[in-house]
């Protein structure tokens with residue numbers, strides 16, 4: 161069994177179902193905080209947090225600016241803003257230009273979290289029709305974190321996992337259930 | 352090879368150099384976002400490292416002005432978040448009427464879209480003539496554009512829609528003249544506006560106000576700097592004055608949380624308690 165201070169997950173097309181599948185395998189007492197970016201339409205409010213919360217029976221919240229990251233929580237990025245992790249392990253929002261046409265962008269979360277958590281981070285990239293997240297995942301690896309890519313053969317849309325694989329060799333290439341099982345064994349590491 | 356830690360050191364040095372040389376203080380901005388913006392600028396200016404950028408910025412003020420455009424995120428919209436302006440109109444304007452004259456501070460006004468939106472709203476509510484608006488920012492290019500009030504005609508379609516959703520009842524095109532692909536805002540809207548260079552990071556309060564609007568600025572500050580800015584607003588606002596923030600900004604995590612009460616929480620409209 162290994163440990164982590166946080167898990168970051170990125171997904172795009174087909175991402176909602178994939179997120180359910182992965183997060184649904186985590187035990188109710190799972191203590192490592194999970195931060196997710198799912199590409200969303202920018203201009204309307206999203207119900208992702210509510211939907212996940214109801215289905216998963218876990219506390220899921222849209223990440224707020226300057227909020228401290230708390231153990232056991234699942235955070236999702238809201239529409240229209242990039243979500244980042246600061247060095248003091250709080251969240252921040254920003255409105256720089258979209259990255260790969262996306263705001264929130266997976267790269268924003270992944271790269272900032274890689275800097276904040278270093279080797280104590282697990283990064284997961286799932287299905288999607290976009291290159292977002294590939295650079296961020298490589299940065300997680302570079303900073304000593306653990307990286308997981310959904311098996312492109314299984315992904316609803318293979319482009320995003322394939323873009324990640326073209327950039328670096330992740331620690332694991334797994335099916336959704338395999339990813340869920342692996343994450344479920346993680347223990348929170350002391351800060 | 353430059354490691355990530357080296358980059359972080361270089362960024363700190365660059366920010367310190369900017370502060371020492373130009374007195375612009377980015378030391379307490381949110382780290383993740385400013386790092387991205389600096390690295391983006393490094394790429395755009397074709398510098399090999401952040402240190403290389405620092406050398407150019409330090410020895411060439413015009414280079415600093417260019418970098419400032421990356422550091423300040425000069426993006427805005429008219430009637431951005433229409434429901435916010437609708438709530439201003441419905442919930443705040445009736446209370447503003449109770450003051451014989453009004454001073455309104457728009458902090459971080461960028462290229463001015465927010466200023467013209469506010470002026471239009473006040474005019475329609477019959478309050479513009481008795482108001483003085485202070486529109487401040489740290490970016491001189493943005494302030495200059497705000498003063499000119501010339502925007503791309505292409506955006507007017509969306510602004511008109513925002514205006515309508517914000518409770519506007521007139522034809523939005525009454526507020527500008529179209530020329531050569533531009534929309535030139537009615538200059539009488541800024542008769543009572545003073546544009547000024549003012550930094551929430553280094554400057555102090557300059558006037559008593561009844562309303563402060565500081566939208567989409569505080570998200571770029573860390574907690575300490577947010578508290579400094581909230582302190583300025585608290586000092587500037589008169590008894591029961593209003594503070595309005597951007598749609599993802601909140602006073603809840605700040606040291607001033609108890610000094611304000613929410614009037615319309617979802618629209619980030621607060622009132623000095």
Ligand SMILES: C[S@@+](CC[C@H](N)C(=O)[O-])C[C@H]1O[C@@H](n2cnc3c(N)ncnc32)[C@H](O)[C@@H]1O
Nearest residue numbers: 423427428459461489490550551552566567568
């Ligand atoms: C994203 S724009 C917001 C524009 C407008 N308020 C809106 O909501 O549409 C952020 C503005 O904050 C300004 N700003 C950044 N740091 C500042 C500071 N220390 N003091 C005052 N303004 C600042 C920037 O120059 C930029 O114009």
